[in-house]
Amino acid sequence: MMLIPTHHFRDIERKPEYLQPEKCVPPPHHGPVGTMWFIRDGCGIACAIVTWFLVLYAEFVVLFVMLIPSRDYVYSVINGIVFNLLAFLALASHCRAMLTDPGAVPKGNATKEFIESLQLKPGQVVYKCPKCCSIKPDRAHHCSVCKRCIRKMDHHCPWVNNCVGENNQKYFVLFTMYIALISLHALIMVGFHFLHCFEEDWTKCSSFSPPTTVILLILLCFEGLLFLIFTSVMFGTQVHSICTDETGIERLKRKHQPRERRGSWRSVKETFGGDFSPNWLNPFSGPCDPKPLRDRDWVRQAASLSDTDNTETTEEQSEERKDEASVEVTDE
Numbered sequence: 473m474m475l476i477p478t479h480h481f482r483d484i485e486r487k488p489e490y491l492q493p494e495k496c497v498p499p500p501h502h503g504p505v506g507t508m509w510f511i512r513d514g515c516g517i518a519c520a521i522v523t524w525f526l527v528l529y530a531e532f533v534v535l536f537v538m539l540i541p542s543r544d545y546v547y548s549v550i551n552g553i554v555f556n557l558l559a560f561l562a563l564a565s566h567c568r569a570m571l572t573d574p575g576a577v578p579k580g581n582a583t584k585e586f587i588e589s590l591q592l593k594p595g596q597v598v599y600k601c602p603k604c605c606s607i608k609p610d611r612a613h614h615c616s617v618c619k620r621c622i623r624k625m626d627h628h629c630p631w632v633n634n635c636v637g638e639n640n641q642k643y644f645v646l647f648t649m650y651i652a653l654i655s656l657h658a659l660i661m662v663g664f665h666f667l668h669c670f671e672e673d674w675t676k677c678s679s680f681s682p683p684t685t686v687i688l689l690i691l692l693c694f695e696g697l698l699f700l701i702f703t704s705v706m707f708g709t710q711v712h713s714i715c716t717d718e719t720g721i722e723r724l725k726r727k728h729q730p731r732e733r734r735g736s737w738r739s740v741k742e743t744f745g746g747d748f749s750p751n752w753l754n755p756f757s758g759p760c761d762p763k764p765l766r767d768r769d770w771v772r773q774a775a776s777l778s779d780t781d782n783t784e785t786t787e788e789q790s791e792e793r794k795d796e797a798s799v800e801v802t803d804e
Contacts, residue, residue: 509573509634513617516633520570523631526695527559527651530658533692537678537685538665555657562650565755566632569644572758574637575623577606596771607770613721626710626719641710642744642752642759648707655700662693714743 534555539548582600586607590598599608606621608614613625615635624638636644666689669677678685713719715736743759744752751757 508571509576510571511618511633513630513633516617516630519630520566520633523566524563526699527563527654530654530692530695531556531559533688534658534661537680537688538661541676541678551657551661555654555661558650558654558657561753561755562647562654565643565647565650568755569629569632569636569640569647570634572634572640572643574618574625574635574641575639576618576637577601577604577608577612577621577623579620580605582607590771592771595773597773598771609765609769610772611719611722624719625721626713627721636710639759641714643755645707645710645714645743646753646755648703648710652700652703652707655696655703658692658696659700662689662696665689714739 535552539552542548582605587598592598600606601608601614601621603614603616604620608621609623612621612623614621615625615628617628618635622635622637624641626636626641628635629644632644632647634640665677669685680688709720713723717736717739741747745757745759
C-alpha cells in the first residue's frame, strides 16, 4: 500500500474514480425545511444545561435578593423588565443557535452518479471528506463532534452544543451579546445593592439572612464578571470574522492561502438577514434564506502545481489536505 504524495492530490482529484465513490451510500432523505437539529453530545448537552442554570441563578438572585425586597418600586419594575427581557432574548438566542442546522453538507453524496453528474472539466477538482463521505464545497470543514461537514464553519461551541456556521452565526452573535448585557446589568445592580445595604440595615435589604445575601451576591458578581469578559471577547471575535468574511478556522489553517473576500457590509447583511432593521436583534427572525447548493458550488478550480509547490505548507494544512483527499493506491 502506498500513499499518494501531497503535491499530487490535485491532479488525482480530477478523476472521479479516485474518490472511491463506491464506498459511499446515497444521501438519506431530507426532512422538511425547518426540521429541528440537535447534536447528541454528552459534553455539549451538559454545557448547555449549565448555561441555562447560570442564567436562571442570576434571575433568582436579581429578583428575590435585590429587586422584590426593594422599597423603590420604580427602580424594581424598570430593572426587572429590562433584566428579564435581556435574559429571555439570551435564552431564545441560545435555543436557536443550538437547534438550527448550522449549514451541514448532505451526508453521503460522494456517490459515483453524483460525481459524474458534475461533469468535471480539466482544471476542476472536487474534494471528498472520507469521514462523512460527502463532497465538500468551498469553505466547508468537517466537525468531529457533529460528524458532518459544515459550510462556513467558524468553530464548534460546547456552550450551545452545536457548530457555529453559515445558518446559525447570527443566533450565536446575539447569544453572546445578550449574555454580556445581562452580565453587565447584574454587576451594576449588585454594586448599587451593596452601597444601599451598607447605608441601611442589612436585615432590611433582603428576605434572606445577611450572610446568605452576601454569598449569593458575591457568587452572582463572580459569574457576571466572568461571563462579561468571556462573551464580550467572543462577540468581538464573531463581529470581526463577519466583517472580514473569514471564519476562525480559515484564520488558523488558510492564512497562507489568500482568497477573494466579500465586502464587510455585504457579509454583515447576509449574516443578519438583509438591510439593517430591528430584526437584526431578534432571535426569532432568521438570516436570509440559504440558497440550495448548485452543481458549480461543489466544484473548485485547481491551482497549478507550481503555485502549490511555492506555497508554504504548515502541518495543519498538510493534515487538512490529507483528510480532504484521503487517496490510497494499493499494489495488487
